[in-house]
Amino acid sequence: MKFRDIPGHEEEKTRLRELVDTGRIPHALLLEGPAGAGKFALARAYVQYLHCENRQDGDSCGVCPACRQHESFNHADTIFSFPVIKRGSGKSTVSEDYLEEFRRFITESPFMDFDKWLEALDSPAGQPQMYVEEGSELQRRLNFRTRSSEYKAVLMWLPERLHPSTANKMLKLIEEPYPDTVFVLTSDKSTEILPTIYSRTQRIFVRRYTDTEVETYLCQRGVDGPAAAEIARLAEGSLTAAEKRCGAEDNSARMLDLFADLMRKGFKRDLPALRKWANDMSARGREQQVRFVDYCSRLLRENLMLHTSAGRYVTTLSPEEAQFSTRFHPFVNERNVIALFDAMNDARRDILANGNSKMVFFDLAIKILMQIRK
Numbered sequence: 001m002k003f004r005d006i007p008g009h010e011e012e013k014t015r016l017r018e019l020v021d022t023g024r025i026p027h028a029l030l031l032e033g034p035a036g037a038g039k040f041a042l043a044r045a046y047v048q049y050l051h052c053e054n055r056q057d058g059d060s061c062g063v064c065p066a067c068r069q070h071e072s073f074n075h076a077d078t079i080f081s082f083p084v085i086k087r088g089s090g091k092s093t094v095s096e097d098y099l100e101e102f103r104r105f106i107t108e109s110p111f112m113d114f115d116k117w118l119e120a121l122d123s124p125a126g127q128p129q130m131y132v133e134e135g136s137e138l139q140r141r142l143n144f145r146t147r148s149s150e151y152k153a154v155l156m157w158l159p160e161r162l163h164p165s166t167a168n169k170m171l172k173l174i175e176e177p178y179p180d181t182v183f184v185l186t187s188d189k190s191t192e193i194l195p196t197i198y199s200r201t202q203r204i205f206v207r208r209y210t211d212t213e214v215e216t217y218l219c220q221r222g223v224d225g226p227a228a229a230e231i232a233r234l235a236e237g238s239l240t241a242a243e244k245r246c247g248a249e250d251n252s253a254r255m256l257d258l259f260a261d262l263m264r265k266g267f268k269r270d271l272p273a274l275r276k277w278a279n280d281m282s283a284r285g286r287e288q289q290v291r292f293v294d295y296c297s298r299l300l301r302e303n304l305m306l307h308t309s310a311g312r313y314v315t316t317l318s319p320e321e322a323q324f325s326t327r328f329h330p331f332v333n334e335r336n337v338i339a340l341f342d343a344m345n346d347a348r349r350d351i352l353a354n355g356n357s358k359m360v361f362f363d364l365a366i367k368i369l370m371q372i373r374k
C-alpha cells in the first residue's frame with residue numbers, strides 16, 4: 001500500500017512521511033478516528049514507507065524487495081495483530097492462525113469493513129477480540145532479530161478489542177520497548193483503549209472524509225454522478241459505508257430474485273426444485289443466509305401491509321420490489337402470516353445455532369409450500 005493509493009488525507013500523509021524522513025519514528029503510534037476513514041491503509045502505507053529501500057517523492061517505490069513483500073502481505077519483519085474469534089473451546093487463538101483470512105479480507109476491503117471481517121470469521125454476531133495468548137505470541141515473535149529491515153513493525157488493528165490481560169502485556173511491550181520495534185495501532189473507538197496504553201502512544205487524528213471526497217472516490221470506481229452524490233451524502237464520511245451502500249443496491253436485486261423464486265416454487269409445490277433451492281442457499285455464507293431470512297421477513301411485512309390496506313399503504317419497497325409485490329401481496333394474509341413469520345424466525349435461529357443449513361432451508365421451503373396457498 002503506497003500513500004498515493006489512498007484517497008485524500010494529504011495532511012495526515014505529510015505528518016506520517018515526516019516522521020520517517022526526519023528519523024523521529026515513534027515507538028508506538030496510534031491513528032485514531034472514525035471507522036471507514038482509511039486509518040489502517042495509512043498505517044500500512046507508513047510501514048511500507050519506513051521499510052522501502054528506495055523512497056521517492058515522499059512515497060515508497062513499490063518495486064524494491066521490501067515493497068514487493070509488503071504488497072503481497074509477506075514482509076518478513078511486519079506482524080499483523082487483529083481481533084479474532086476462538087475456534088472451539090480450550091484452543092489457543094492468536095492472529096497468526098487467521099492470517100490467510102485476514103490477507104483476503106484486507107485485499108477485498110482495504111478500508112476495513114468490520115462486518116466483512118465478521119463474515120470472514122464466519123461469525124455474523126460475534127465479538128472478536130485479541131485473546132490473552134496474543135500478548136505472549138507478540139512477545140515471542142518480537143524476541144527474534146529483524147531479518148531484512150532496520151525496524152520490525154507491529155500493525156495492530158482495533159486495540160480497543162484487546163482482552164484486559166492482553167492489554168497489560170501490550171502495555172509492558174510498549175513501556176519497555178525493543179529498540180528495533182515500532183507499534184502502529186489504528187482505532188475506531190480510541191476512548192475504549194486502556195488509558196495507560198493510550199497515553200503512551202504518539203497520536204495522529206485521521207478525520208472523516210468529506211462528502212466530496214467520498215463522491216470522487218465512488219466516481220473513480222465507476223458509480224455514476226448523481227448516484228455517487230446521493231450515496232456520499234448518506235455515507236457520513238466513511239468509505240466502507242459508501243461501498244456497502246453500492247453493494248446493497250445490487251444485493252437487494254439478488255435477494256428479491258431468491259425470494260421470488262422460493263415463493264413461486266412453493267406455490268407450484270415443486271419439491272425437487274425446492275430441494276435444489278435449499279441446496280443453493282446452503283452454499284452461501286452464514287451471514288448472507290441470515291441477511292436473506294431478514295430480507296424475507298421485511299418483504300412479507302411490507303406485503304401484509306399492502307394486503308391489509310388494500311394497496312393504500314406507502315411502502316419502503318424499491319421499484320422492483322414494489323412491482324413484484326403488486327402481484328404477490330394477496331398471498332400474504334391473516335390465514336398464513338403468523339406461520340410465515342414463525343418459519344423465518346425459526347430459520348434465523350437455526351442458522352445462528354449452526355444448524356445443518358441444507359435442512360434449515362429445505363424445512364423453510366416446505367413451510368412456504370404448506371402456507372402460501374392458504
Ligand SMILES: [Zn+2]
Pocket residue numbers: 051052053054055060061062063064065066067068
Ligand atoms: Zn520500495
